[in-house]
Amino acid sequence: MPIETETSLSDILARCHALTHTDQIPPDEAAAESAIGYFPVYFPEEIVHAAGLRPHALLGGGNRIEVRYADARIGSFVCSICRSTTELGLNGSLKGLGGFFAQPICDAAKHMAGIWGRNFPEQNPQLLALPQNVNSPAAARYVYDEYQRLRAVLAEKIGRNISDEAIRASVRVYNENRRLQRALYAIKRDDPARLSTVETYLLVRAGTRMRREQHNALLRDALRLLAERRVRPLDKPRVVFVGGFCEQPPLEMIETIEDVCFIVDDDLLIGQRWLTEDVPEEGDPVWALAESYVERSASSPVQYDARKPKEDVLLRMLSAARAEAAIIAAAKFCEPGLDDQLALSHHLDAEKVPYLVLEFEEKMTSFEQMAMQVETFAESLLFD
C-alpha cells in the first residue's frame, strides 16, 4: 500500500525531525539526571546504556538558537558547535544533565571540559581521553583502562556496579543498531532515490535522543517501509559528502546538495557508526569495545591512524559507493577539518576526481549562494 507506506514513513521522519530540534534535556528532572552528555565524535555508549543511563550526544545548537552568553566566554575564532554547546549550557537548556564528557578530538573540544568544569561542576564534567595513537600494540589496553575508568565513574553515579553481563547485553543491542544503520547506508548507496541523505541523517540522529532498543524498533520499521516505497527513477550525479564528522551541517545544506546530486555516502554522524563491524559478544565486553575501537573503526580528520591515510579513505569511499565526485566540506574555524579539506582537494586534483569545496557553519540560514555553487558543480558533472 504505497500511500499508507508513505504516510507511515512520513510520520516516522516527522518524529525524527522533531527530535532533531530537541536539544534540551526533557523537562522532567529524573530524565535529565539520567542523561549523560557527550561531545563528538565517538563515545562508548554501551557502557552508559548498561548502567541504565541514557547517552545524550551533544550536537550543537543548530541554526535556531540565539547566542547570548557564550560570545563573552569563548574566542571569536572557535567553531560554532563549541560556541552553541556552551550557550546551551549557559542558557540553562542542558541544566540537570547527569554527566558531561568531551574527548581530545581537537584543542577546542578539550576546552569544553574546562568550560563545563568552571560553570557546571555538578555535572561532573571531564575528558574521556581516547587516544590519538591507535597504532601502538599498547593502544587497546589503554582504551580498555580508560573505559574501565568511565565504568567506575558511572557506577559511582548509580551507586552499584555495572556487570559484564549488562554491558554484553548492551553490546548486543548496539550491534543490532549498527547492522540497521549499515542497512540504511546500503540502500542509500545502491538505490539513492529510495532513501535520501536527509532522511538517513534524521533516522540516525533520532538514536541520540531515545533508548537504543526504541531506536532499533524505529529503524526496523523504517527499513520495512522503505522496501515498500514506490520510487521514481531520477538521474542525478552520485557524490560522496565529507566534513560532517563533528559540527553538524544544517539540514538545509544537505537538502540543497540533494536537490541536484545523490549523496551516496557520507561521514555525517560518523560517531554513531564508528565501530564498523559487530563488537564481539563473547568474553570481556569492555575489552571487546576497546579492541573494536582500535581495530575496526571508521576514520575522521580528528583521529590519527597510520593505517588509514585520509586520502586513501576518501578514494575508497568514492569507489565503494560508485561515486563520480566528492563534496569536501569543513566547518568554519575547524582546524582539523580545514587541514584535511585542503589535503583532500589537492589529492583529488592529482587523481583527476571532480570535487567541490564548501565551508559551513551550523548556524547558517541562507543557502542561495551555496545552491548556485552546487548547481553549477552538478551541471559540470552531468555535461562533462
Place this chain on the structure above:
Amino acid sequence: MASTASPAPTAARSLDARTAGQRLVNQWLANIHTARERGQPVAYIFVMGNAIEILRAFGFELVFPEINSLQTGVRKAAPDFLAKAEDFGFSPDVCSYVKADVGLMLSDLQHPSGTRMPKPDLAIASSMCNVYIKWAEIWERHFGTPAFVLDIPGKRFAAWQPIPGTPQYEADKRWVQGQLADLVARCEQITGTKFDPDRLAEVEASVNEMIRLWVEILQLNQRRPAPYNSMLDGLTYIGVLNAWRGTPEGVEYMRLLRDEVAGKVARGEGRVANERFRLIFSGTPCYVNLRRMVELFETYGGVFAASDYLTYAAGGLDSSGLFYDPSRPLESLAEVTTRASQLGLSNHFFSHHTLAQQVKDYAADGIVYHGIKSCRTVATSMADNREYVTKRYGLPTLYIESDLIDPRYWSDAQIKNRVDAFFEVLEQRRLVEGGA
C-alpha cells in the same frame, strides 16, 4: 654515533648568560645546517611532550618547527611565509605556526636565520596540542616521513592528580611506556644503532640538573623586584633550555644563568627600574611585537614575574618533584612524561586554579591573558577562565588578543588603550588598598 654527533661550542664559563645563550643558539642552528652532511639523523619535534631524552640517546639532531616559525616572526619575515601557505590554500583560520612552516617547506626549507633546514628522518607529534598531529600529517605528505604520534593522556578535569601507585596512574604510565618502547624500536630502525640505556640515563641526569636550576631561576623571580621579565628574557632562556636539553652545555648554561639571576637578586637589581606592578602572563607571546608588548607594561612599572608559557613551552617539567630516576631510565621517562603532561602541560584547559596560585606565589597584582586567534590550544576558553578567576578570586585581569607571528592581528592603538585602562584599575586598587 660519535663521528656524527653535534659539535659542541667552546666553554661558556667566562661569558655572560646572554652571550653564552646566543652562542648556543647559533651553534645549534649551525649543527642543524650541517646535520645531513655529517650523516646525523634529524628529528622534528615539538616543545610539549617530545621524548627528547630518547632522541638524544640515539644522537638525533633536533629541529623544533615551532621555534623555526616563531623565528620568522622575530626576524620580521613571517608575512612572506604566511602568504605562501595561504596561496597554497591554507585557511587564514589555521594555526599561524603551521602556516609559517608550510611557507618554509615551499621555500625549499631556507629559513630566514640563514639555516637550511634538513628534512626529517623522524617526526614526533604529541597529543599535547592536536594541531601537532595535523602538522605532522602535513610532513607525512610533504616529506614522506611517517609521523610518530605520542599520545600522552592529560588531566581529565581540573582537580585530577597523577598519584604514583594508584591504578589510574599506572594505567596512564603503562600506555606512555608502551609507546616509548615503540619509539625506541623506531629509532633503532632509523639509525641502525642499538638502544643504550646508559646513554639515556646520562641524558636524564643532565635534564635533572637543568630542571633543578630552571626551577631555581623561576623561583628567583618571586623576589621583588623581579630580576627578569618572563615574557622577554624568559623566552630566550627557554629557547636554550629546549634546544640543549639533556646536554652538558645546557647544564652549564643554566648554571651560568642561575648565578647571574641570583646575583641580580642579591644586588636588588630589577628588570624594571621602578617596579610598581607584578603581573602573571597567561598565553603565548606575540613574537612580531615582543618588545612593544613588554614596553606597554613596563612603561607603567609592570613586569611579568611569571607566565604559564614558561611551563608548557619548556616541557612542563618545572612542577615540583619531576625528576628522572636514571637507574631505571625508560620507566622513569614514562613516569615523568605522564606527570609533566598532567601537572604542567594539559593545564591550558583547566588553568584557573593554577593561575590563581601563581598570583599568590609571585605576589602578583593581576593576570594578563593574551588570546591568539589561531591557537585554540591556548586561547579557546580564556575569556571563560578570566571570568571565573575574576569572580572567584577577585583578581584584576586584562584580556588582549593578537597573534603569535601574524602582524595583521596586532592593533597597537586598541591594545594600548586596554593596557592603559588596566593600569588605571591597578592604580585605583593600589590607592584604595593604601588608604585602607
